Amino acid sequence: MGEGRGGGRKVRTMPEYTSLEKIRLEKIEELRAEGIEPYPTRAERTHTSAQIIAEYEAAERQTGDGETPEVKATLAGRIRASRPMGKLTFAHIEDGEGKIQLFFRVNELGQDQLNFFNEMFDLGDFIQATGVMMRTRSGEATLLVHDFKLLAKSVTPLPAAKDETLEDGTVVRHAALEDQELRARQRYADLAVNPDVREIFRKRAALIKALRKFLDDQGFLEVETPILQPLYGGAAAKPFVTYHNELEQQMYLRISFELYLKRLLVGNLEKVYEIGRDFRNEGVSYKHNPEFTQLEFYWAYADYLQVMELTEQMVSFAAKEVTGGYKVTYQGQELDFTPPWRRLEMRQGILETSWINFAEYTDAESLFKAIVAKHPEKTPDPHATRGKLIDFLLSEFLEPTLIQPTFLYDYPRDISPLAKSKPGDPLTVERFEGYVSGFELCNAFTELNDPLDQEQRFLEMGRDYEADDEERHPLDEDYLRAMRYGMPPNGGFGMGVDRLAMVFTDKHSIRDVLLFPALRNELKEG
């Protein structure tokens, strides 16, 4: 039961059971009265559904045609369908690997046991069944049940979902759970009735495993840095604020890993990475969740061009591990992750799509005028900095054209306070972002390692954000102290893992790739 908003205004009350639930609760009472435990402690499964079918088919091949091999098994799973027909009942159970049919027959079980199954077992219950494998007249590998046992009674019926297998083998799901909110709030029910949802999260796990494997093989050290931080930094985002009672100090949930990982380079750890959760106290949308999974790595003695090469290798490797190939269909478009990816200087890309060469406008005012003159229908913020205006051009004109994996490189300095300037070009930093299907996938740069320059940038940022207190960033003195000991030149990288999971599972919304996305509290009574 969720607590009501406003600090537990809602008191927990006894759940109100539906008529369907009451019937099942009565069965639980009845079972206990007969000395049958509806939630026994142990199960005795010998095979999964997939294992027994494989074993049975292998045995069939050995015995040759006509002969039925004797293959015994005890299976366990959740009852998903039951078709009683007089002195026979067919049922399907589902386990972690798939479904298998059970055949209950009066011949083996006797009338009492058959009745017991038909009367006391419901869809959604977990059952254990022991028997021998056989084929039905239609040829389906089926367990002929000699003995069975309840493993766990289901009180609340699962959302109705029936699968119809057409003659061509395609499966049509009828009346499946589709309500987006219910699916997200009750992911357990969603997972229980929608096998494709389970598949999404298997792919997500495969993705994270692939990223780890790739970086491990490249000699990167996986590390863990604080989630609970006395200061936040490394990105421009509003933090979640909390408080440590004993230490009597305000703490923040991290908004990025960057400043801690780069401290490790000062400590002579040359290649480090972290995969973990970031928290940003901002809007929720189809591509934003307040907590999301981030991958960052830092690589001493490398620059952003080397990071670029490593990135395309890493992401294409992950694509192959997760989807089986370098080409992935996302929202109807085929994306080709085969390296090398297209490289496009950001200034050039903006010139080609907006017909504005921002290098010709070295201050915000002149650039603003140029944009309005060329594109009267667009409305950039008149008070925006030059960097923000360039960002505006990027998202308005260039981004939508970046469907195939593309690296955009060389960014304005004033929107990149942690990146190193391009030699001989003080307005530009060595930074790139990877784009796919029109959205930003990753962000990387040659990291700034000059402590005095870094201090100057922090102070500039502080000034820029003075008006907007919430985005104004605290100056991290300890980070500057670390940098003053000496930080090797290095390239750094950050990527939203959920975004990549969306691409590899062809999902439009980040919520579809998060098991428990952030949702507003349920409040049943006002």
Add this chain to the structure above:
RNA sequence: GGCCCCGUAGCUCAACUGGCAGAGCAGGCGACUCUUAAUCGUCUGGUUCUCGGUUCGAAUCCGAGCGGGGUCACCA
């Protein structure tokens, strides 16, 4: 946060310009020895998200709220 759309049985959805809230699945009872969305008969199931208003009469119209979806803004 702005704008648009949505909220009806456990699930998926109907209900015309306001006129007795329905169906399929799930569930109860009965029949059925190879079913697989099993089938057949029969029955049950509702605070139409909440509160208020208009009206002889509201699922439907109006207002407020709650929740969700979309979109824009925000997100170096």
